[in-house]
Amino acid sequence: MKLIGSLTSPFVRKIRILLAEENIPYEFLLDDVWGTDSNVAQYNPLGQVPCLIFDSGYTLYDSSVIEDYLEEITPLHAPYNSTARLEVKKWAALTGGLTEAAIKIRMEQLRPADKQMQSWIDRQQLKIDRGLVVLEEQLTHHLWCANNAYSVADVAVVCFLNWLDFRLPEIDWRNAHPNLVKLSDYLNAQAAYSETLPRLA
Structure with missing residues (x-):
């Protein structure tokens, strides 16, 4: 099994963490989707990472789809109960939307200032801002984001927060969100997290 991705993508990092925690071996192939020599479009016509390539040549793309597959084969991060599973999906979806918003800011900032x-x-x-408030409030009375149990929702939240630190440090989320700080610091002490912190190649 091969995973195509980058060292900076929060969506790729999420999958790398899940693979590590589920003890699933894979080969990590770095690909710069913005580079002229990118190969990712061979596997995902959208030209986005992550992409998971099976030994058979079959491919999966979009981190949420890959998450679902991983939970099917090694269910560690999502509950069996349908209501509880929806709760996890809800918080993961919120965090995915927040991550997309942050990436849009970053992309806009890369344009010439006058544009x-x-x-x-x-x-x-x-x-x-709204999402951080909601996540902080959710963690006020709970250790974890959903169902008071560790799940992919927590993985997604920490990947989002650390990407803010990496690409948008001007967004000072730590000052007003102590519960999010606690979650981030706790999980980043684990090897699956510390070894995948976003960085330039």
């Missing part, structure tokens, strides 16, 4: 649309950045920032 950037501040109203677009502000719109994405508002999503992030």
